Every structure is written in structure tokens, then in C-alpha cells.
Amino acid sequence: DAKTTQPTSMDCAEGRAANLPCNHSTISGNEYVYWYRQIHSQGPQYIIHGLKNNETNEMASLIITEDRKSSTLILPHATLRDTAVYYCIVRLNSGYSTLTFGKGTMLLVSP
Amino acid sequence: DVKVTQSSRYLVKRTGEKVFLECVQDMDHENMFWYRQDPGLGLRLIYFSYDVKMKEKGDIPEGYSVSREKKERFSLILESASTNQTSMYLCASSPGLARTGELFFGEGSRLTVL
Numbered sequence: 001d002a003k004t005t006q007p008t009s010m011d012c013a014e015g016r017a018a019n020l021p022c023n024h025s026t027i028s029g030n031e032y033v034y035w036y037r038q039i040h041s042q043g044p045q046y047i048i049h050g051l052k053n054n055e056t057n058e059m060a061s062l063i064i065t066e067d068r069k070s071s072t073l074i075l076p077h078a079t080l081r082d083t084a085v086y087y088c089i090v091r092l093n094s095g096y097s098t099l100t101f102g103k104g105t106m107l108l109v110s111p
Numbered sequence: 112d113v114k115v116t117q118s119s120r121y122l123v124k125r126t127g128e129k130v131f132l133e134c135v136q137d138m139d140h141e142n143m144f145w146y147r148q149d150p151g152l153g154l155r156l157i158y159f160s161y162d163v164k165m166k167e168k169g170d171i172p173e174g175y176s177v178s179r180e181k182k183e184r185f186s187l188i189l190e191s192a193s194t195n196q197t198s199m200y201l202c203a204s205s206p207g208l209a210r211t212g213e214l215f216f217g218e219g220s221r222l223t224v225l
Contacts, residue, residue: 032212036214042216042218043115043201043203043216043218043219044154044214045216046213046214049212049213091212093212097212098156098159098169099156099212099214100170101146101154101155102153103153104153
């Protein structure tokens with residue numbers, strides 16, 4: 001069973017904020033939310049992760065709802081190079097827990 | 112810059128051949144992983160390793176084996192390639208136990224088995 005649910009595809013205008021939602025209603029208290037993206041013909045790239053607090057780095061911001069059942073990845077000023085498949089993954093942050101990738105959201109950034 | 116290098120971007124092999132896919136990382140990471148990616152199925156974990164000479168099965172290990180003789184190198188072996196192993200193979204590494212969710216991926220090796 002899928003642990004996360006994401007829209008299949010989204011569009012965003014260049015320069016605007018891209019807000020990518022993810023539902024993870026069965027997340028447990030010790031599971032983190034991870035986001036990756038995969039640009040065409042490249043390997044996936046780690047973006048950000050969080051437990052319950054909002055997180056920000058040079059690539060994106062991660063907003064996690066208070067009940068932790070959903071989250072949003074925000075790319076504040078999307079560029080054409082942000083066109084990619086974005087994966088939301090929940091994972092136990094213990095040493096022997098691996099990442100299971102779902103189908104992700106195809107984000108298309110247009111001029 | 113961190114780097115995970117896969118030996119070949121494109122390979123074409125015949126059914127029954129033994130295939131080696133090599134992966135090298137220069138970040139002194141403890142953990143290394145092999146995934147395959149297929150349209151409609153996403154990325155699926157084949158094998159992973161948390162230390163030299165150590166390996167663990169992932170979700171789809173059948174038909175594959177791995178070798179990790181040195182920390183920086185993780186090899187995926189197809190003992191007798193079959194057409195259903197035609198796929199994109201992705202190697203990844205990650206730092207120690209505290210950061211195993213932060214994977215660094217290579218560019219991928221696209222294998223075609225005829």
C-alpha cells in the first residue's frame with residue numbers, strides 16, 4: 001500500500017511559487033517526510049526532509065501540518081530547470097530503514 | 112562536489128550473459144544502494160549495503176547479486192541476464208546511520224538485454 005499520495009502532475013509559471021502537496025495520513029510518530037526530485041535522464045536528487053517542524057534550505061521549504069498527515073513542498077521562485085518528477089516519501093529515520101519511491105508528481109514549469 | 116559514478120551509461124547484452132554494473136562514490140559514505148527504475152513502476156530497491164562485505168536484500172533481489180569489497184565500490188551482478196532485466200539501474204550512496212535517508216544518486220546505467 002502506498003504510504004503517500006501525490007497528484008500525478010502539476011503546472012507552474014516560471015517565477016511563481018510551486019506548491020507541491022503530499023498526503024501521508026498513516027504516518028507514524030517516528031517517521032520523517034523526505035522530498036526528492038528527478039530531472040529527466042538524471043538520477044534522483046535529495047531536496048529536504050522534516051519530522052514536524054517546517055524546514056527550509058537553499059532549494060525549498062517544507063511545510064508539515066500540525067497533525068502531520070500532509071505536507072507541502074514549496075519552490076519559492078520556480079525556474080524552467082525545476083521541471084522534474086517530485087517524490088514525497090515517509091521513512092523511519094533509523095539506520096536500516098530504506099527509501100521507497102512512489103510515482104511522484106510531474107511538475108512542469110512553463111515560461 | 113559529491114560524486115557517485117556508474118561505470119556505463121548504456122549497455123546492450125544478450126540473454127544469458129553475465130553482467131557487471133559498477134558504482135563508485137568518492138564521499139566516504141558507509142551506505143550504498145542499487146535501484147532499478149521502470150516506467151509505471153517507479154524506483155525499486157534491489158540490494159543495499161551498510162558496510163564493506165555486508166549486503167541486505169531490498170524489495171526485488173531475485174536474479175541479482177552484489178559485491179562490496181571496498182567501501183567506495185558497490186557492484187551489481189546479473190548472473191544470467193534476461194530480457195525482463197532490461198531497465199535503468201541507479202546506484203546511490205548515503206552517509207552513516209544518522210543520514211541514511213539522504214541519498215546521492217549516480218546518473219544511471221541503461222541496460223538492454225536482447
